Amino acid sequence: MARAFTAGRLVLATHNPGKVREIAELLAPFKVDVVSAGELNLPEPEETETTFIGNAKLKAIAAAKASGLPALSDDSGLSVTALNGAPGIYSARWAGPSKDFNLAMTRVEKELGGNPNRTAKFVCALALCWPDGHCETFEGEVHGTLSFPQRGQKGFGYDPIFMAKGQTITFAEMEPAAKHAMSHRVNAFRQLVAACFKTNQ
Ligand code: IMP
Numbered sequence: 001m002a003r004a005f006t007a008g009r010l011v012l013a014t015h016n017p018g019k020v021r022e023i024a025e026l027l028a029p030f031k032v033d034v035v036s037a038g039e040l041n042l043p044e045p046e047e048t049e050t051t052f053i054g055n056a057k058l059k060a061i062a063a064a065k066a067s068g069l070p071a072l073s074d075d076s077g078l079s080v081t082a083l084n085g086a087p088g089i090y091s092a093r094w095a096g097p098s099k100d101f102n103l104a105m106t107r108v109e110k111e112l113g114g115n116p117n118r119t120a121k122f123v124c125a126l127a128l129c130w131p132d133g134h135c136e137t138f139e140g141e142v143h144g145t146l147s148f149p150q151r152g153q154k155g156f157g158y159d160p161i162f163m164a165k166g167q168t169i170t171f172a173e174m175e176p177a178a179k180h181a182m183s184h185r186v187n188a189f190r191q192l193v194a195a196c197f198k199t200n201q
Contacts (some may be wrong), residue, residue, distance in 0.1 A: 011035055012072055013062070041125050047075070076184060078157075080132070091104070101156075122183065140186070
């Protein structure tokens with residue numbers, strides 16, 4: 001059985017403002033006082049693992065140990081079928097040190113070249129870890145296709161080129177509530193809530 005989250009305060013172990021916003025919105029219905037790693041000036045650990053779950057655990061354990069509070073991290077990315085799953089765990093790194101996602105999306109388009117297979121998925125691993133090193137982990141996906149040129153101003157990261165299956169608009173053209181109804185993050189989040197947040201509802 002998963003360990004329940006019973007503390008009142010939770011650290012969001014991410015320095016990505018897009019993720020902080022989305023996860024805080026998802027946590028809004030629960031009585032949780034959310035504080036981000038950035039607000040606590042916690043260092044950003046290097047992502048040295050080879051899987052989304054591995055990197056999510058590494059980030060949440062670092063934040064939990066440094067803050068003395070339970071910490072929730074998100075490691076996520078875009079996995080493109082025709083690129084053998086790239087950029088995958090390197091999704092943030094494809095944007096370079098200036099975190100320029102125009103650069104990253106242009107690279108995806110360039111590497112696809114004339115390949116007609118445009119299928120891709122977003123993957124999200126969530127890790128809820130406690131200062132004693134115990135972690136509960138969850139993984140969610142959303143499948144879809146890539147569409148160029150970029151469309152939409154909402155969301156973050158690769159949202160302007162991703163259309164979920166059955167949709168005609170990109171994630172960046174969707175209202176946040178519509179993206180939350182189908183995203184990889186919400187899929188993982190639902191599993192997390194069912195396993196660890198029941199008593200906080
Ligand atoms: P990391 O998990 O901090 O290594 O970064 C994951 C990267 O994947 C983000 O910086 C985004 O570029 C991308 N990504 C993850 N989730 C989403 C999403 O919901 N929309 C668009 N891009 C995403």
